Amino acid sequence: MPKVLISDKMDPRAAQIFRDRGVEVDEITGKTPEELIAIIGQYDGLAIRSSTKVTKAILDAATNLKVIGRAGIGVDNVDIPYASAKGVVVMNTPFGNSITTAEHAIALMFALARQLPEADASTQAGKWEKNRFMGVEVTGKTLGLIGAGNIGSIVASRALGLKMKVAAFDPFLTPERAIEIGVEKVTLDDLLAKADFITLHTPLTDQTRNILSRENLAKTKPGVRIINCARGGLIDEAALKEGLESGHIAGAALDVFAVEPAKENPLFGTPNFISTPHLGASTDEAQVNVALQVAEQLSDYLLEGGVTNALNMPSLSAEEAPKLKPYMALAEKLGSLLGQLEGDKVQGIAIEVEGHAAELNQKPITAAVLAGLMRAYSDTVNMVNAPYLAKERGLDVREVRHDREGAYQTLVRVTVQTPSGERSIAGTLFGPEQPRLVELFGIKVEADLAGNMLYIVNQDAPGFIGRIGTALGTAEVNIGTFHLGRRNQGGEAVLLLSVDGTVTEPLLWDICKLDGVKTVKLLRFG
Numbered sequence: 001m002p003k004v005l006i007s008d009k010m011d012p013r014a015a016q017i018f019r020d021r022g023v024e025v026d027e028i029t030g031k032t033p034e035e036l037i038a039i040i041g042q043y044d045g046l047a048i049r050s051s052t053k054v055t056k057a058i059l060d061a062a063t064n065l066k067v068i069g070r071a072g073i074g075v076d077n078v079d080i081p082y083a084s085a086k087g088v089v090v091m092n093t094p095f096g097n098s099i100t101t102a103e104h105a106i107a108l109m110f111a112l113a114r115q116l117p118e119a120d121a122s123t124q125a126g127k128w129e130k131n132r133f134m135g136v137e138v139t140g141k142t143l144g145l146i147g148a149g150n151i152g153s154i155v156a157s158r159a160l161g162l163k164m165k166v167a168a169f170d171p172f173l174t175p176e177r178a179i180e181i182g183v184e185k186v187t188l189d190d191l192l193a194k195a196d197f198i199t200l201h202t203p204l205t206d207q208t209r210n211i212l213s214r215e216n217l218a219k220t221k222p223g224v225r226i227i228n229c230a231r232g233g234l235i236d237e238a239a240l241k242e243g244l245e246s247g248h249i250a251g252a253a254l255d256v257f258a259v260e261p262a263k264e265n266p267l268f269g270t271p272n273f274i275s276t277p278h279l280g281a282s283t284d285e286a287q288v289n290v291a292l293q294v295a296e297q298l299s300d301y302l303l304e305g306g307v308t309n310a311l312n313m314p315s316l317s318a319e320e321a322p323k324l325k326p327y328m329a330l331a332e333k334l335g336s337l338l339g340q341l342e343g344d345k346v347q348g349i350a351i352e353v354e355g356h357a358a359e360l361n362q363k364p365i366t367a368a369v370l371a372g373l374m375r376a377y378s379d380t381v382n383m384v385n386a387p388y389l390a391k392e393r394g395l396d397v398r399e400v401r402h403d404r405e406g407a408y409q410t411l412v413r414v415t416v417q418t419p420s421g422e423r424s425i426a427g428t429l430f431g432p433e434q435p436r437l438v439e440l441f442g443i444k445v446e447a448d449l450a451g452n453m454l455y456i457v458n459q460d461a462p463g464f465i466g467r468i469g470t471a472l473g474t475a476e477v478n479i480g481t482f483h484l485g486r487r488n489q490g491g492e493a494v495l496l497l498s499v500d501g502t503v504t505e506p507l508l509w510d511i512c513k514l515d516g517v518k519t520v521k522l523l524r525f526g
């Protein structure tokens, strides 16, 4: 039974779903990195929010980990490149808390516009400072959105309802989408110059880090109010403090900080500064959404291989997964055969699909071929890290989908480029799910790639099969299956034998020395 650790506070329904679906679950929150390192090795899955930092050290200790599920959106607390290299899938729940976070941004905008926290504190202190707190209307004002994805566009819709004008800076926002969500697409400089309120809704990446830098804050309209419900590293906090103190910035509301938990921060106590402790996603509704989703997604992956909302692997719906499963087994076997025969001589690889296979999502098929290929020389490769490792190795990977009908109802062909030229093999499915090799380097065969096999290339000549049978029989190695093919009569022939016993080195040498033998190789298939 797979085992999952919930390491951040999560709605109890997550744990219940794991149990109901047959996944063992432990809820252990608030651990230090060292404590987490000590226990992580026993888990197949890890469910987190933003507090757990999944670093290289944690991943190195996570020897059984297959999947990380982020109950929320931002995954900047996970070292995704390293997780990918380790073959760990990283998933998030991209929509479960977006309305809630957008509402928090709007709440903070109003809190700034009417100085609600200060007015509240003053009133409850018995001061009744009616003349001290003079606010601004939001109606007719320009809201500048930095990032117009899921949350940004919900913020835009709410702001439009409040009769604001919305300008958005987002390099990936298409003009059509800008029209659809009712925003004006602008450059960052335009936005800085015209916005009365600025709200940030981008992930924290190398491109967005410090996007509201000292220089950019200086370009903002005097009297601007800034809201950040995205990530702390997006704003230069020291420059923001100076802007508030000088009065150039009329107010700032931060839900997120460069260092969290933010128990100390130079901004604390600055006039017109409001803060909340990373509460963007904290509503009952959002927490139930993300907890249910993450538990279902992790269970799907651990129990059935279904992949939803993965950031480092192509998606595979629960509907697609069973259809693709036999193809992935076929693809992995084809990759494995080429890996074992060609090893690290492979410089490029083309994966072609035709017939029924061409109607499927090709990415998992490609990933399975690559995993099979590279497993010949790396034990840690799997479908998640294979595409990354292939890229790292500079392997040229091509995917081709043919609409044509071939001799087989369904076919996967894999062609590798090596220094000595191109070599191609192909496989099909017999029945709904039995993988079969049907072509090997231009020779028609029909072989089930399973268990221990012998690959022999020889000169087609009478008596050869008898000699092989005798050599194996003398060594008491039983032949399970026997697949034979040849280029032409008397030409090059290929023999694929599955064998029950162990083929020792001396036996391999004896076979090598048989008349007509050109190549002998022992193959293993899982």
Ligand SMILES: NC(=O)C1=CN([C@@H]2O[C@H](COP(=O)(O)OP(=O)(O)OC[C@H]3O[C@@H](n4cnc5c(N)ncnc54)[C@H](O)[C@@H]3O)[C@@H](O)[C@H]2O)C=CC1
Pocket: 072, 073, 074, 075, 094, 097, 098, 101, 146, 147, 148, 149, 150, 151, 152, 169, 170, 171, 172, 173, 201, 202, 203, 204, 207, 208, 229, 230, 231, 255, 256, 278, 279, 280, 281, 282
């Ligand atoms: N405070 C909180 O509790 C929460 C914070 N968040 C944060 O909000 C972020 C945004 O969430 P979503 O809208 O769901 O993500 P999303 O992926 O739907 O949208 C992000 C948008 O940022 C844009 N973007 C990327 N690079 C950019 C750049 N250099 N300049 C301008 N725009 C750029 C993208 O094109 C995309 O449209 C998350 O990544 C997360 O860090 C999310 C949920 C809760």
Ligand SMILES: O=C(O)C(=O)COP(=O)(O)O
Pocket: 049, 050, 051, 071, 072, 073, 074, 075, 097, 278, 279, 280, 281, 282
């Ligand atoms: O979903 C996100 O990106 C968030 O920032 C929410 O964080 P949390 O789950 O509340 O720690």
